[in-house]
Amino acid sequence: MTEMEACSRALELKTVPSRVDSGGTSLPLDPGADPELRDLLRTEQLAKVYGMGDVAVRALRGVDILVRRGEFVAVMGPSGSGKSTLMNILGCLDRPTSGAYVLDGEDVSLLSKDHLACVRNKKIGFVFQAYNLLPRLPALGNVMLPLLYDGDRKMSDAMARERAVVALESVGLADRMAHLPNELSGGQQQRVAIARALVNDPSIILADEPTGNLDTRTSAEIMAALQKLHEEGATIVMVTHALEIAEYADRVIYLIDGRVVSDQVHASGIVELHNGSGGAV
Ligand SMILES: Nc1ncnc2c1ncn2[C@@H]1O[C@H](COP(=O)(O)OP(=O)(O)OP(=O)(O)O)[C@@H](O)[C@H]1O
Ligand SMILES: [Mg+2]
Numbered sequence: 001m002t003e004m005e006a007c008s009r010a011l012e013l014k015t016v017p018s019r020v021d022s023g024g025t026s027l028p029l030d031p032g033a034d035p036e037l038r039d040l041l042r043t044e045q046l047a048k049v050y051g052m053g054d055v056a057v058r059a060l061r062g063v064d065i066l067v068r069r070g071e072f073v074a075v076m077g078p079s080g081s082g083k084s085t086l087m088n089i090l091g092c093l094d095r096p097t098s099g100a101y102v103l104d105g106e107d108v109s110l111l112s113k114d115h116l117a118c119v120r121n122k123k124i125g126f127v128f129q130a131y132n133l134l135p136r137l138p139a140l141g142n143v144m145l146p147l148l149y150d151g152d153r154k155m156s157d158a159m160a161r162e163r164a165v166v167a168l169e170s171v172g173l174a175d176r177m178a179h180l181p182n183e184l185s186g187g188q189q190q191r192v193a194i195a196r197a198l199v200n201d202p203s204i205i206l207a208d209e210p211t212g213n214l215d216t217r218t219s220a221e222i223m224a225a226l227q228k229l230h231e232e233g234a235t236i237v238m239v240t241h242a243l244e245i246a247e248y249a250d251r252v253i254y255l256i257d258g259r260v261v262s263d264q265v266h267a268s269g270i271v272e273l274h275n276g277s278g279g280a281v
Contacts (some may be wrong), residue, residue: 039102040069040204040235041090046109048085048098048258050239059085061258062099067204067237072230074246075239077255082161083239084208086255090237091206092120104203121146125197127207131189133181139192140177143167146200167195170224187218194225205229207238224250 048060059082067073075083088094089101093107095116101109133142140161147160155163168177171191181189190210197205207226211219219242227248230236238249245256246252254262 015099027041038068039066040071040104041065041067042100042102043090043096044100044102045097045107046086046089046101048089048094049097058259060089060096063255063258063260064167065253065260065263067235069234069235071251072226072236072249073238074249074252075237075255076241076243076246081129081255082258085258087206087208087237087239090204091124091126092116102146110125121149122200123203125200125202125205127190127193127197127205129209129212131181131186131193133189133192133196135181138178138180139168139184139188139195140164141200142181142192143195163199164195167199168192170228171195172196181227185218186214187221190214190218190222191225194222194229198229204237207236209239209241211240211242219245 008208014231030163043063043065046056046060046063050057050080051061063082063086075086077083085094089096089109090103092103095113096109099109100107101118104123108116125143132162134145137145143164144157144160147155148157165174165177168174171194173188173195176184176188179188181192184192190213194205194210196203196206205226210226211222214222226236226238236246236249251263253260254264
């Protein structure tokens with residue numbers, strides 16, 4: 001089977017329509033009515049063990065979470081609690097040792113690595129702590145990349161360019177498209193990474209400490225960009241250590257030692273639960 005066939009087969013998964021179809025028309029969804037339309041991702045007893053025997057690390061120990069379409073969820077927890085491990089599995093970069101991961105109505109924990117890569121390319125937009133931009137490509141080229149690498153989409157360069165321009169405009173970088181990454185500030189580089197994450201119109205945007213390398217003012221700039229996407233209907237799951245960043249989310253999931261210890265609508269409650277004193281977690 002060619003890579004393209006494998007990709008098409010993988011995507012014959014029982015997918016539900018996205019917010020907007022490929023022609024750009026809004027679909028008449030009523031997400032409240034049908035759990036399959038409403039729920040974008042769900043994990044059941046998700047576990048991840050790294051290594052074996054004496055050196056085995058149980059990074060996730062039975063994680064059950066549910067993310068609905070259009071939600072903005074923050075994941076918090078101490079260093080080593082399994083946040084990045086969880087994000088890697090949600091992002092189809094890695095597979096769980098056991099448990100189920102249902103994305104868009106299909107259990108992707110059972111897919112082969114190739115099929116997982118297809119699902120990742122089509123459905124996931126990533127934003128990392130380090131921006132991971134290609135240094136020799138200007139902002140526009142970096143944002144076009146996911147479209148040009150997307151095997152079966154058959155998008156022309158002109159169309160890819162047009163979509164990349166729209167994505168860069170949506171994060172406020174219309175006037176920086178020709179700049180190389182080292183000609184941009186940290187916040188601008190991260191906004192390029194956000195544009196790259198959303199250019200494919202993914203089902204979900206996953207961000208692992210997107211403001212981790214940025215100062216307070218620049219972090220606010222990134223959070224404004226993510227919040228705008230959220231208001232436009234994007235589903236976002238974001239790891240952060242900072243309570244003031246988590247406050248942007250609708251809900252905060254708190255992990256300790258590979259388990260969900262709380263899942264709350266208001267970030268401020270997290271401080272009382274896990275710190276008691278009201279200081280930063
Ligand atoms: N590839 C790996 N091999 C072995 N152990 C790993 C691997 N990746 C992570 N771990 C271990 O799994 C546990 C969870 O790691 P993870 O990176 O998910 O934590 P985290 O919550 O993201 O931490 P941080 O806040 O420091 O980024 C840690 O104990 C870590 O040492
Ligand atoms: Mg981490």
